[in-house]
Amino acid sequence: MRIAIIIAIGILITACGPVKEVDETADWSVEKLYNSARSHLDDGQYLTAIERFELLESRFPFGKFATQSQLDVAYAYYKFEEHESALAAVERFIKLNPRHEAVDYAYYLRGLVNFGRGGSILDAVHDRDISDYDRTVLLKSYDDFKLLVRRFPDSRYVADSRQRMVYLREHLARGDLKVAQYYASRSAWVAVASRTKSILLNYQGTSVIPVALEIQLQAYQKLGLTELADDTRRIIELNYANSSS
Numbered sequence: 001m002r003i004a005i006i007i008a009i010g011i012l013i014t015a016c017g018p019v020k021e022v023d024e025t026a027d028w029s030v031e032k033l034y035n036s037a038r039s040h041l042d043d044g045q046y047l048t049a050i051e052r053f054e055l056l057e058s059r060f061p062f063g064k065f066a067t068q069s070q071l072d073v074a075y076a077y078y079k080f081e082e083h084e085s086a087l088a089a090v091e092r093f094i095k096l097n098p099r100h101e102a103v104d105y106a107y108y109l110r111g112l113v114n115f116g117r118g119g120s121i122l123d124a125v126h127d128r129d130i131s132d133y134d135r136t137v138l139l140k141s142y143d144d145f146k147l148l149v150r151r152f153p154d155s156r157y158v159a160d161s162r163q164r165m166v167y168l169r170e171h172l173a174r175g176d177l178k179v180a181q182y183y184a185s186r187s188a189w190v191a192v193a194s195r196t197k198s199i200l201l202n203y204q205g206t207s208v209i210p211v212a213l214e215i216q217l218q219a220y221q222k223l224g225l226t227e228l229a230d231d232t233r234r235i236i237e238l239n240y241a242n243s244s245s
Helices: 002-016 030-042 046-059 064-079 083-096 103-115 135-151 158-185 189-202 209-223 226-239
Strands: none
Touching (some): 103 135, 103 158
16 A cells, blocks of 8 residues: 555656657658758748757768758858857868868858957947947958958859958048047057058058048158158149148
8 A cells, every 4th residue: 555655656746747848850850850940040040040950960960961051050140140159160161161062152151250240239229330340350351251252263252252342441441540530639640650651551442541641641740751741742632632631
């Protein structure tokens, strides 16, 4: 009788215990699991997509679906705005699949991730000029696109990469100009001269060049560098007469 009571109590405790969650994917084929992950990705359900891509690779570590999942999970992380995880996934794909037919896309995606990584949480409530973003990150993005263009000149992503390089170069130049203007506001003329020289060397063709020349002229005049000031004035008169002070 006592044994029967103990058994009954045990059954009751078991019945009242936590219910194990059923894994609906347990018996799925690799193709079904991939299609499910891809469907969630296409529907914008990025977290579920990430979980299923990673589950697929852990269950089926070899083959085309595992390889494609490595790349797709990087994109899913990018869309989910988990930039560090996206970069880690991209780097892993490139390392494991250096000759894959889609490796050009991996380099392009790395540029996209860095392109959007320079902002901060404050940008959600305050529009901020991209030239105010972390310069190091913007440079990484520029270099990513530049590497794609150089290594894969026939890639379908080259045209967009070139446009993004032009855009990034313009904003990098604007960022440097803001620094030069700040130095000028502090009468730090040596720093102004150095920064504007860098702008003129590295960002020819951008919209900031006329303003950079005007500030450089002012710096040379303040520093008493007459010959350099005269050279800068001649450049302004020859190329930017309408903006001359």
